[in-house]
Amino acid sequence: MSSYHIFAQFYDALTQNVDYGVRSAYLSDLFSQAGKPTGTVLDLACGTGETARYLTEKGYRVIGLDLSADMLTVATAKGIPDLTLLCADMTDFALPEPVDACCCTLDSLNHLPDLSAVKRCFQCVAEALVPDGVFIFDVNTVYKHREVLADNAFIFDQDGYFLAWDNELLDERRVRILLDFFVENGAHYDRFSEELTETAYTVGELTAALSDRFDVLGVYEELSDRPPQPDSERIYFVCKRKKEWER
Numbered sequence: 001m002s003s004y005h006i007f008a009q010f011y012d013a014l015t016q017n018v019d020y021g022v023r024s025a026y027l028s029d030l031f032s033q034a035g036k037p038t039g040t041v042l043d044l045a046c047g048t049g050e051t052a053r054y055l056t057e058k059g060y061r062v063i064g065l066d067l068s069a070d071m072l073t074v075a076t077a078k079g080i081p082d083l084t085l086l087c088a089d090m091t092d093f094a095l096p097e098p099v100d101a102c103c104c105t106l107d108s109l110n111h112l113p114d115l116s117a118v119k120r121c122f123q124c125v126a127e128a129l130v131p132d133g134v135f136i137f138d139v140n141t142v143y144k145h146r147e148v149l150a151d152n153a154f155i156f157d158q159d160g161y162f163l164a165w166d167n168e169l170l171d172e173r174r175v176r177i178l179l180d181f182f183v184e185n186g187a188h189y190d191r192f193s194e195e196l197t198e199t200a201y202t203v204g205e206l207t208a209a210l211s212d213r214f215d216v217l218g219v220y221e222e223l224s225d226r227p228p229q230p231d232s233e234r235i236y237f238v239c240k241r242k243k244e245w246e247r
Helices: 003-014 020-033 050-057 069-077 115-128 142-149 203-210
Strands: 040-044 061-066 083-087 099-104 129-140 153-158 161-169 174-185 188-199 214-221 234-241
Touching: 003 069, 003 153, 003 161, 003 174, 003 188, 020 050, 020 129, 020 234, 040 050, 040 115, 050 061, 050 083, 061 069, 069 083, 099 115, 115 129, 115 203, 129 142, 142 161, 142 174, 203 214, 203 234
Parallel strands: 040 061, 040 099, 061 083, 099 129
Antiparallel strands: 129 234, 153 161, 161 174, 174 188, 214 234
């Protein structure tokens, strides 16, 4: 059994503080303001499908795409209507038919290691969208990596398992996250470890990476209509696909 299999099992419990209803309503409002109040949405790096669940309740048809088969197994078990699930890499995918909009939330883009990978992702999204399709994503900021995640450690003591979460600040942009799960197994605990690295990008870098294929309609502080502040921890980009670009 892989450690990521364990992570997928407990992901929803670990994200109980994420109000998916509020976040999905925010996304829906932004889609509507950008001209896509209905249609098909690609939920990129969809994880266990919670954002997709709420978007379908808003009336969207959703395609959820994630590289983790274990996450998709959890999402499938939820039986969410109007949801299609695909297992693919967010930097290398193609859809059979274009979609009206795409979202990528909860710092999924920070899991990409460099701007080259980010640009490949943006290219795939552009090619998956209809002309003037809307793309909304969020990212953790450089400030959050440097000042909040940093070298801090967190402990989660839950029924059935114990999680030690240890961050290591590699430089101003990159944080290595070490997860150790201790899962009850009778009188003993089984240990499963997971390591991942998140990279932060500046607004200027992301805007430049988008510029060939997207117009940026707005950049906002998390769940607001305010511009980013120096101490913003998460920001949202709202973009519209250009009708034509140099391929």
